[in-house]
Amino acid sequence: MPYQYLDDVATADIAFEAWGKTREDLFVSAADAVMNVMVEDLESIAAAHKRAISLQEETLEMLLFQFLQELVYYKDAEQLLLRVPKVAIRNQGGFLMLTAEARGEFLNPNKHRLNVDVKAVTMHRFKVTEERQGWKATVVLDI
Amino acid sequence: MSFRQGMRVPARIYATEKLLKEMDETVFEQAANVAKLPGILKYAYCMPDGHWGYGFPIGGVAAMDAETGVISPGGIGFDINCGMRLVTTNLTYDQIRPHVAELVDRLFQRIPSGVGGKGFVKVSKNEFKRVVEEGAPWCVRNGYGWQEDLERTEEQGCMEGADAAKISEKAVERGYHQLGTLGSGNHYLEIQVAKPENIFNQELAAQFGITQPNQIVVMFHCGSRGFGHQVATDYLQIFLKVMESKYGLNVEDRELACAPFRSSEGQDYFAAMKCAVNMAFANRQVILHRIREVFSEVFGKTPQELGMHQVYDVAHNIAKLEEHVVDGKKRKVLVHRKGSTRAFAPGMKGIPEVYQRTGQPVIIGGSMETGSYLLAGVEGGRETFYSTAHGSGRTMSRHKAKTLFRGKDLLEKMRQRGIYVHAASYSGLAEEAGAAYKNIDDVINATEMAGISQRVVRFIPVGNVKG
Numbered sequence: 096m097p098y099q100y101l102d103d104v105a106t107a108d109i110a111f112e113a114w115g116k117t118r119e120d121l122f123v124s125a126a127d128a129v130m131n132v133m134v135e136d137l138e139s140i141a142a143a144h145k146r147a148i149s150l151q152e153e154t155l156e157m158l159l160f161q162f163l164q165e166l167v168y169y170k171d172a173e174q175l176l177l178r179v180p181k182v183a184i185r186n187q188g189g190f191l192m193l194t195a196e197a198r199g200e201f202l203n204p205n206k207h208r209l210n211v212d213v214k215a216v217t218m219h220r221f222k223v224t225e226e227r228q229g230w231k232a233t234v235v236l237d238i
Numbered sequence: 239m240s241f242r243q244g245m246r247v248p249a250r251i252y253a254t255e256k257l258l259k260e261m262d263e264t265v266f267e268q269a270a271n272v273a274k275l276p277g278i279l280k281y282a283y284c285m286p287d288g289h290w291g292y293g294f295p296i297g298g299v300a301a302m303d304a305e306t307g308v309i310s311p312g313g314i315g316f317d318i319n320c321g322m323r324l325v326t327t328n329l330t331y332d333q334i335r336p337h338v339a340e341l342v343d344r345l346f347q348r349i350p351s352g353v354g355g356k357g358f359v360k361v362s363k364n365e366f367k368r369v370v371e372e373g374a375p376w377c378v379r380n381g382y383g384w385q386e387d388l389e390r391t392e393e394q395g396c397m398e399g400a401d402a403a404k405i406s407e408k409a410v411e412r413g414y415h416q417l418g419t420l421g422s423g424n425h426y427l428e429i430q431v432a433k434p435e436n437i438f439n440q441e442l443a444a445q446f447g448i449t450q451p452n453q454i455v456v457m458f459h460c461g462s463r464g465f466g467h468q469v470a471t472d473y474l475q476i477f478l479k480v481m482e483s484k485y486g487l488n489v490e491d492r493e494l495a496c497a498p499f500r501s502s503e504g505q506d507y508f509a510a511m512k513c514a515v516n517m518a519f520a521n522r523q524v525i526l527h528r529i530r531e532v533f534s535e536v537f538g539k540t541p542q543e544l545g546m547h548q549v550y551d552v553a554h555n556i557a558k559l560e561e562h563v564v565d566g567k568k569r570k571v572l573v574h575r576k577g578s579t580r581a582f583a584p585g586m587k588g589i590p591e592v593y594q595r596t597g598q599p600v601i602i603g604g605s606m607e608t609g610s611y612l613l614a615g616v617e618g619g620r621e622t623f624y625s626t627a628h629g630s631g632r633t634m635s636r637h638k639a640k641t642l643f644r645g646k647d648l649l650e651k652m653r654q655r656g657i658y659v660h661a662a663s664y665s666g667l668a669e670e671a672g673a674a675y676k677n678i679d680d681v682i683n684a685t686e687m688a689g690i691s692q693r694v695v696r697f698i699p700v701g702n703v704k705g
Binding site for chain 1: 463
């Protein structure tokens with residue numbers, strides 16, 4: 096798994112680190128890390144429905160923050176559990192533009208082993224860094 | 239603790255030596271960061287159940303001067319008006335013992351909980367906007383509850399000045415079908431018993447409705463659900479954009495994002511926050527209605543016949559404009575309480591007529607294995623802007639708890655000990671194991687030793703619906 100939950104960062108909430116060779120891979124891993132807090136087996140989420148995600152931000156951090164929020168939003172607004180197989184990020188006119196097609200299915204407690212709800216993505220110690228071998232993000236989720 | 243540069247006031251942590259040792263280092267760092275915020279008065283407080291939080295510590299209290307101070311979503315929490323409600327019955331443990339499993343199973347079925355979750359009250363988006371402006375009175379008007387429930391709710395179940403024009407469509411979309419849902423994480427609904435040895439103040443207990451040995455009560459913990467979380471998220475971003483560029487405010491951690499309370503952004507957030515506060519009051523109001531229905535079905539009596547009166551409803555993630563005496567002068571103060579409960583003393587404005595002589599009832603939810611408390615506000619509360627603890631407070635991360643405990647084993651062990659649990663998720667249950675929390679008795683002792691609230695009753699769980 097290209098992500099790992101951290102023990103000693105958030106007592107009542109959940110912190111994780113995610114990695115990717117590219118920025119795009121990092122976003123895919125971080126999305127799975129968020130979804131895996133709520134659903135134990137990500138493989139149980141069938142790609143039955145699609146939702147297009149399109150975002151524009153000035154910084155990569157804010158772009159990731161908004162991107163992860165989208166997953167939390169669809170979970171509440173449509174009861175939709177989503178994974179994002181592929182993300183495209185490009186620079187345009189001083190902005191970072193993200194397009195992605197999220198896929199998933201409606202939440203079904205009989206099919207999906209559910210864990211705890213993610214209330215929000217927090218900005219606490221939120222960080223995206225470029226390392227020698229790729230990209231890394233640290234994220235704290237409010238539970 | 240030592241003074242750090244930029245602190246406008248000292249930080250003050252309420253704890254016994256044992257609790258202090260259990261607190262993580264970051265609590266002190268976070269309290270110090272809060273002490274740097276403009277307009278903060280007297281101290282940056284942390285209650286005995288305090289622990290790490292994003293930005294502000296959980297258990298944090300920060301009172302800001304209403305004219306010169308700031309408002310911060312991080313000082314309130316994402317789950318705006320997360321709170322506790324307590325309801326009595328006139329049943330005793332012996333009377334309900336054969337029915338506990340049935341009650342818990344039915345409550346679990348009738349009150350949706352867990353990840354996502356659609357509520358049992360169906361409203362349109364437009365009607366939902368009325369709900370968030372009107373709060374619990376909307377529910378009572380629509381047949382969910384009694385007039386007396388409102389009198390026994392903080393703010394009578396509706397914070398005035400809630401303005402749905404200040405909330406995003408996204409917030410509405412996340413929340414409008416969640417009215418009547420418990421949520422997950424540490425949210426729960428419990429059937430509890432007041433054993434005679436756990437009544438610490440007979441007179442106050444009687445005035446709060448606990449009058450007979452082994453009396454059964456129902457306590458539950460939940461908040462404003464996805465709606466409130468989105469309101470906080472929206473304004474965190476708005477504040478981050480204007481904080482430095484428009485108001486020249488610098489903070490140590492982006493979760494401390496703030497704006498002057500008297501600025502347009504500050505006032506907009508306050509009006510939006512009140513919508514989330516009202517959503518949570520409405521949510522707990524309709525859940526109370528469901529609890530009454532279920533008890534009524536199981537016992538074949540009306541809720542009135544079963545004596546199902548609400549004791550009180552408290553908010554523990556909120557900011558409120560209150561009047562307090564600071565340096566001998568009455569001042570308007572914006573009190574942020576994040577994982578802290580208001581605990582008004584006898585005679586204070588803002589508590590219902592029935593509790594004018596007792597002081598405000600304070601409902602403290604413990605871990606699902608150990609027990610919970612009913613306290614009363616006291617005059618010594620003036621030291622903390624009349625604030626006290628809110629729960630037992632975690633000492634172990636969720637991830638660690640999940641590696642140490644197994645939900646199925648825990649459920650079985652609790653059943654053997656006489657606590658019937660119905661959980662939405664085994665792993666979610668494991669994260670809430672009693673051992674992941676501080677000892678609630680220590681927390682309550684600390685608030686009593688500090689003189690900021692007094693013990694009235696300790697309740698022991700016998701049935702638990704775990705979100």
